Amino acid sequence: MKVRQIVLSLAIAGLASPAFATDGYFSDGYGMKAKGMAGVSIALPQDALAAANNPAGMVMVGDRVDFGVDWFRPTRGADVVGNQAGLAGSYNGNDKQNFIIPEFGYNKMLGWDMSVGVSVYGNGGMNTRYATSPFTAWGVTGPTGINLEQLFVAPTFAMKANKSNALGVSLVFAQQRFGATGLQPFVPMSSSQGNVTDRGNDTTTGWGARLGWTGQVSDAVTLGATYASKIKGKFSNYSGLFADQGEFDIPENYGVGIAVKATPLLTVAADVKQINYSKSHSVGNPIDSLLSGVLLGATNGPGFGYHDVTVYKLAGSYAYSKDLTLRAGYSYNKQPIPSSQTFFNILAPAVVEDHLTFGATWTLANHNELTFAYMHAFNKNVAGVNSIAPSMGGGNANLHMYEDSLGIAYGIKL
Secondary structure (H helix, E strand, O other), X not given: OOHHHHHHHHHHHHOOOOOOOOEXXXXXXXXXXXXXXXXXOOOOOOOXXXXXXXXXXXXXXXXXXXXXXXXXXXXXXXEEEOOOOOOXXXXXXXXXXXXXXXXXXXXXXXXXXXXXXXXXXXXXXXXXXXXXXXXXXXXXXXXXXXXXXXEEEEEEEEEEOXXXXXXXXXXXXXXXXXXXEOOHHHHHHEOOHHHOOOOXXXXXXXXXXXXXXXXXXXXXXXXXXXXXOOEOOEOHHHOOOOHHHHEXXXXXXXXXXXXXXXOOOEEEEEEEEEEOHHHOHHXXXXXXXXXXXXXXXXXXXXXOOOOOEEEEEEEEEEXXXXXXXXXXXXXXXXXXXXXXXXXXXXHXXXXXXXXXXXXXXXXXXXXXXXXXXXXXXXXEEEOOOOOOOHHHOOOEEXXXXXXXXXXXXXXXXX
16 A cells, blocks of 8 residues: 555544544644553654654664554543532433544654655544433533544655754644534633534644654753644634634744663653643633623633643663563653633543553564553542632532543564
């Protein structure tokens, strides 16, 4: 199969299911080897998904193709307490709980010092489906939920400026898809009441860029840095739900990393990553402005109230034998939803903070690679504080979530 056909097939499959809700709604990692290390990758490229993390790494992974697929299972829900309008109760958001998420990467070396390639990967995780709606007391008769999917296709060029330093750039194409059901109680609060809920799936596309650098500062130490620009998007079908008449921008993000070859067999690596959710109005603006008369969908209107997120990752890779490499990692981010913003985030309870991962790669007799990765995001509860307005009956929405994923990838050395 031609590489172009493979990319198209993975892109179509990627739009079939949403991805992780771990670092806010960003994935904990891209590429199965990185996922086994809690996403650590900025200074440690390992496969042809490297461009999703730091495009400079592509010039270090050689000629290869990587296919991967993750089974992802989030468990999320909400408890409404103290509400006087009939909303009190426990609600299960797991009417859809199992997701299959593909990934793909291709890289081709142009001599020793340049490469071209493409990485295909996804975000998502603003996904809930409550078979019993939290808003039944307000007249909702069907299920309630939202679904956000973000697919990225990143053609990449990387080169070595010298033997110690590499630079890379990806032109990132992003396609987003969104749908919402059962949000009728919010229709009177909208500037475009016909474009709040049950409008089917809407799509939007946009372009951005990711830049990267890696530098080997000694025989044992490599550093890395990366920056990804904001990518604009707009869901016209939901112009009465999202701020700025339906705008939904993918926020800028950036990070730094270090990889240390502690022994000939053991590599220890760490990343720090920043995701600026607050600069995307539909994600970062607080819902509170509804109380002062600013309508959903309005210019600089209410959103989910996410804070910016800083993610800390630490991991190790150990060459147990010439054919088996073992990995483990841990990552932490302070979840992005303030206690005052939990009511609207019944729809998107992305509150997990602590992640533990394990992984392994077997080198097969044909020199290709089989990689596994497992991730568990530990249960996190966020209690609301005055999160439901008195005009809606008062009280609080308390959110909870934990997650598991198990992935497999096959890497072909060309």
